[in-house]
Amino acid sequence: MLSKNQIKSIQSLHQKKFRQQQGAFLVEGAKSVQEVLQSDFDVELVVATEAYYKENGSLTDRQRTPVEIASAAELTRIGTLESNNAALAVVRTKENRPLVAEAGEIALILDDIRDPGNLGTILRIADWYGVRKILCSETTADVYNPKVISASKGSFTRVNWWYGDLTQFLNQQVSAEAGKPVHPLYGAFLNGADVHKMPFGSGGYLVMGNESNGISAAVEQYVTQRVTIPRYGGAESLNVGIATAVLLDNWRRQAPH
Amino acid sequence: MLSKNQIKSIQSLHQKKFRQQQGAFLVEGAKSVQEVLQSDFDVELVVATEAYYKENGSLTDRQRTPVEIASAAELTRIGTLESNNAALAVVRTKENRPLVAEAGEIALILDDIRDPGNLGTILRIADWYGVRKILCSETTADVYNPKVISASKGSFTRVNWWYGDLTQFLNQQVSAEAGKPVHPLYGAFLNGADVHKMPFGSGGYLVMGNESNGISAAVEQYVTQRVTIPRYGGAESLNVGIATAVLLDNWRRQAPH
Numbered sequence: 001m002l003s004k005n006q007i008k009s010i011q012s013l014h015q016k017k018f019r020q021q022q023g024a025f026l027v028e029g030a031k032s033v034q035e036v037l038q039s040d041f042d043v044e045l046v047v048a049t050e051a052y053y054k055e056n057g058s059l060t061d062r063q064r065t066p067v068e069i070a071s072a073a074e075l076t077r078i079g080t081l082e083s084n085n086a087a088l089a090v091v092r093t094k095e096n097r098p099l100v101a102e103a104g105e106i107a108l109i110l111d112d113i114r115d116p117g118n119l120g121t122i123l124r125i126a127d128w129y130g131v132r133k134i135l136c137s138e139t140t141a142d143v144y145n146p147k148v149i150s151a152s153k154g155s156f157t158r159v160n161w162w163y164g165d166l167t168q169f170l171n172q173q174v175s176a177e178a179g180k181p182v183h184p185l186y187g188a189f190l191n192g193a194d195v196h197k198m199p200f201g202s203g204g205y206l207v208m209g210n211e212s213n214g215i216s217a218a219v220e221q222y223v224t225q226r227v228t229i230p231r232y233g234g235a236e237s238l239n240v241g242i243a244t245a246v247l248l249d250n251w252r253r254q255a256p257h
Numbered sequence: 258m259l260s261k262n263q264i265k266s267i268q269s270l271h272q273k274k275f276r277q278q279q280g281a282f283l284v285e286g287a288k289s290v291q292e293v294l295q296s297d298f299d300v301e302l303v304v305a306t307e308a309y310y311k312e313n314g315s316l317t318d319r320q321r322t323p324v325e326i327a328s329a330a331e332l333t334r335i336g337t338l339e340s341n342n343a344a345l346a347v348v349r350t351k352e353n354r355p356l357v358a359e360a361g362e363i364a365l366i367l368d369d370i371r372d373p374g375n376l377g378t379i380l381r382i383a384d385w386y387g388v389r390k391i392l393c394s395e396t397t398a399d400v401y402n403p404k405v406i407s408a409s410k411g412s413f414t415r416v417n418w419w420y421g422d423l424t425q426f427l428n429q430q431v432s433a434e435a436g437k438p439v440h441p442l443y444g445a446f447l448n449g450a451d452v453h454k455m456p457f458g459s460g461g462y463l464v465m466g467n468e469s470n471g472i473s474a475a476v477e478q479y480v481t482q483r484v485t486i487p488r489y490g491g492a493e494s495l496n497v498g499i500a501t502a503v504l505l506d507n508w509r510r511q512a513p514h
Contacts, residue, residue, distance in 0.1 A: 125499060130489030158491040196510045232387030232509055234415040238502065242382060245499045246506045252489055253453045 002047065002068050002078070010047070010078045010090060016142050023093050025144035028079045030086035032154050034059060039157035041091050047075060048087035056087070065089075080146040093144055099133040099162045100173070101183055104203040106251060107133040109185075111166060111219045112210040113240060116141045120151020121241035122208070127155035129248040134161045135169065135205075137219075170222040185224045186251075187215050188243055192226030195250040202255045208244050259304065259325050259335070267304070267335045267347060273399045280350050282401035285336045287343035289411050291316060296414035298348050304332060305344035313344070322346075337403040350401055356390040356419045357430070358440055361460040363508060364390040366442075368423060368476045369467040370497060373398045377408020378498035379465070384412035386505040391418045392426065392462075394476075427479040442481045443508075444472050445500055449483030452507040459512045465501050 002010075012018035013026045024044060027036045030052065037043055037059040046060055046067045053069060060067050070078075072085035079088050101107035108131055113119050119141045126134055141148060143161050170185075183204035207223060209215030215223065229238065229246050238246070259267075269275035270283045281301060284293045287309065294300060294316040303317055303324045310326060317324050327335075329342035336345050358364035365388055370376050376398045383391060398405060400418050427442075440461035464480060466472030472480065486495065486503050495503070 121496060121499070124492050125495065127490045127492035128486075128488055128495055132490075153492070153494075155492050229385075229506065230509070230513075231385055232513065233384045233389075235381050235384040235410070235412050237410075238382065238385055239378060242378070242499060242502045245495065246502055249486065249503045249506065252487070256487075256489065 002070060002074070006045075006068070007078055010088070013090065014080055014146065016145065019093065019142070019144050024090050025093055025149065026079065026146050027089040027091050027149055028081050028084055028087075028146060029150065030056075032149065033087040033089045035154035035157050036089055036091055037062070037065065041094070041157065043089050043091050045090040046087055047078070047089075049075065049085060052086045081150065096163055097160075098164070098169075099135055099160060101133060101203055101205055104255075104257070105133070106131050106203055106248070106255065107135065107205050108244070109166060109205050109207040109219070110134060110136045110140045111207055111215050112137050112139045112213075113208065114139070114141055114211055116145045116147035117151050118211065118239070118241050119143065119145075120148040120153075120156075122244050123148070123152035123159055124155040125241065125245045125248065127152075127158050129245075129252050131248065132159050134159055135166065136161055136163045137166045137216075138163055167218045167222075170219065174222070185222050186227045186247070187220060187223035187225070188247060189214065189226040189228060190237070192228040194230050195227050195247060196230055198225070198227065200251045200254045202257075206244070206247055206251065208240055208247075211240055259327060259331070263302075263325070264335055267345070270347065271337055271403065273402065276350065276399070276401050281347050282350055282406065283336065283403050284346040284348050284406055285338050285341055285344075285403060286407065289406065290344040290346045292411035292414050293346055293348055294319070294322070298351070298414065300346050300348050302347040303344055304335070304346075306332065306342060309343045338407065353420055354417075355421070355426075356392055356417060358390060358460055358462055361512075361514070362390070363388050363460055363505070363512065364392065364462050365501070366423060366462050366464040366476070367391060367393045367397045368464055368472050369394050369396045369470075370465065371396070371398055371468055373402045373404035374408050375468065375496070375498050376400065376402075377405040377410075377413075379501050380405070380409035380416050381412040382498065382502045382505065384409075384415050386502075386509050388505065389416050391416055392423065393418055393420045394423045394473075395420055424475045424479075427476065431479070442479050443484045443504070444477060444480035444482070445504060446471065446483040446485060447494070449485040451487050452484050452504060453487055455482070455484065457508045457511045459514075463501070463504055463508065465497055465504075468497055 075084040184201045187207040332341040441458045444464040
């Protein structure tokens, strides 16, 4: 049975401040908990219903993860999902390690993506398209937000992220190569080259900007190629998650590996 | 000032049952109300803040739409948005008229898309890709649900929809052409032809299936070509809105008009 302190500690992880203080975050729902138990994340605690534990208990043996049994009502009360009749895990956050795209590798740069749902969707899309590195501005939504983890549908276990000062990172990359951008930096704009017609390099970065304002001026100066999804109808724009998927699809068609 | 009856009537439109009874639905937020006032929809009433009315009042002159002034707090209380400091419109629903893809036209078939957010996103995507006809199974989310209208970001004014029995529709199409499918019917599956490599016809239907179960067996039998977005990483699937965008992008690259 969960102690009062455990409940309090789990509920505090709904908030970023306490996730940072405790160095832990929540993973909720049947599938996501399965995935995190099979990943390289360090799982501190699993709270599961009797039924879920019967079916998935063996997964907790690998790291000898402590398990507490709870009712679906309790799970729902301590978590953030509308309902949870399966499980919840308390997981250690990872160190914020720098990431760089290797030659021939596609990486994502997120410049101020604010909506947790969009960020989670982007993790899932990156995972589908084999993109393993996501560099986020400090203003981008917290990847450990339960909404992000939930929207990623387990993909948070297969992609890596770094949060930091994007212009500083980009500036370092440029200096390292004596003034030349290390990789092509494709930026999503409404007035760039038509991605149905332009050639993509074998690797590099795709920069996606804020939901309302697009890519910031500070990051824009490092963009080597503005790219645009051609429009055939009346909508003014596409959601940033949708645009990320279409752009990566166009890139992968030319650079499958 | 809004009467008690007006408030009651507006609030009842949160529910499908009353939308059907009254033949009306809600459009909420600054941009969506602007768009609906400029569309061919019949707007019964606009409730707006003083500030919104000052800037957009001229739009209500065209059809001599009645306007009531309300505070942002009142607007938020009668509507479904978390906050609304602009306007809300009560709009007549349209007749449920049959739709058929003409030669060389791309149309969408939605087989049991349940999530209103997904449906709204699909309207926006269809609009971006110049798809003007969407045929929906009766089990698909109600297009007049405020969440759908809101997620479509105004695109509901530029696309048309029909709700009905999909198998009956498809069967009629087949019979009309003496046993031959009238158009290619592309269906999104996880084991179809790679859309990066296959040829698309100039027009036809794209069928998208339910979020969990995909295309139903009854509709599947009419699919002439199973199509798949190639996967390069670990995610098991893509969200149905994302998949719709990527598939239409691949089709439009070959059939731009």
